[in-house]
Amino acid sequence: MTLSLPELGLGTSGNDDPERCAETVARALEAGYRHVDTAQMYDNEAAVGAGIARADVPREEVVLATKIHPDDLAYEDAKRTARESLDRLGVDSVDMLYVHWPTSAYDPEATLRAMDELHDEGVCDHVCLSNFTPALLDEARGLLDAPVAAHQVECHPRLRQDDLREYAREHGHYLVGYSPLGKGELLEDPVLTDIAGKHDTTTAAVCLAWALAGDVLVPIPKGTGDHVEANLAARDLELDDADLERIEELEEKRFIDPDSAAWNR
Template sequence: MTELDLPALGLGTSANDDFEECAETVKAALELGYRHVDTAQMYDNEAAVGEGIRRADVAREDVVVATKVHPDNLAYDDAKRTARESLERLGLDSVDLLYVHWPTSAYDPEGTLRAMDELREAGLCDHVGLSNFTPDLLDEARGILDSPVVAHQVECHPLFPQEELRAYAVEHGHSLVGYSPLGRGEALDDPLLTEIAEKHETSTAAVCLAWAFAQEALVPIPKATGDHVRANFDAQELELDEEDLERIAEYDVRERVIDPDSAAWNR
């Protein structure tokens, strides 16, 4: 397999580390119609995500399951060992998509990416992804990997639209998976997005997601629990018009929400 056709919307699970709440959220989302669930070693909820997948009345083969190797575990031997531990926690023989979470800490391009290739070759993941890379680091990784990069995951929302990385994804044929598509809530009170929401008689959250759905190659993965799971899913019914999209594109408010000092773009 060299291509991965990601559903238009995924379920993010960052910070959902209460076992029962996480498992029930995943179950509810899958039974509602979600077919892409994203977790990570860093989230400390892989076991709960796996339990939710088992509880749902949805066939495993119909769900794209993604997890990520922790930055501290990216040395060659650690990456291979902890990826297997992730599968044990998930209760799965393989994941559809395995990411390098951040190119920081123990990340070593040659060793880390060789481990990712070997994990794919061994059938422990179907596809390889990267997360929080810069264009230069993407170029480097693509030059080392035998596996195609099918997804690159970064913060992406109307207030931080990642034009360069979206164009890169289109050029190189992978999905740009957008985490924090609501800007960790920062976008919900934005004046322009609020105005557009009022125009369509909807929420600013729905506007953020509809903006993402309108972008080529962009797949938002909002984290949610409770009623927000359905509200995010229903946002797929909203279509922004060209005026809305142009106003957002020309907007002068740009805000990165997740910005650790160690991030590649700060080096």
């Protein structure tokens, strides 16, 4: 089965109020989103599942992703907690199951053996990884029987992840970008706001349109209320070559601190 991701997904990190989270997920699906991302670490899987059930959208049309907590990546824990995620989400399987961070209890051979078995047992349709370096990706691909369908990292106009985007192209998987607005800090960036003014749009739309201009990158912005629909509108914004060149010249900055154990192995 080949993974086919919509060009824009819904992130849910930090949306841990159960009713607000369920309402946001339902609203997003009704607005046209078809990719919803959660994680054990977010403590909102039950609310995400409630939102999916509430929306008038067939389950089979929704690409649902969750991630195994870094503390639960030992073989038995990964097998157990993945099934617990299904129970909380109220689904028979998830489309995408990630190793969240290759830290803490992560053991390449044991963890990835569990991921392969969860794939074979139908718990997930696709094995995915998150916050891996190219070296760790190489190691994982060498151990997994299942293909890596997606790799998720922080990615936005100030952290463009050129190496990981090229890696994704070379190996045929998606690069899913979380924090595509730089945890909101990019909304005040003078270069990005200037580009937004040129197009009579929002800085958020510029950030998302930049991501959508790539061929392997799928942004998953968080959003509540009217931001859910506003983020979708970024699909209609086309940045020109001059805009993209200005963005390429921005100094890189990371807004999510990487775990040193993951990025310095």
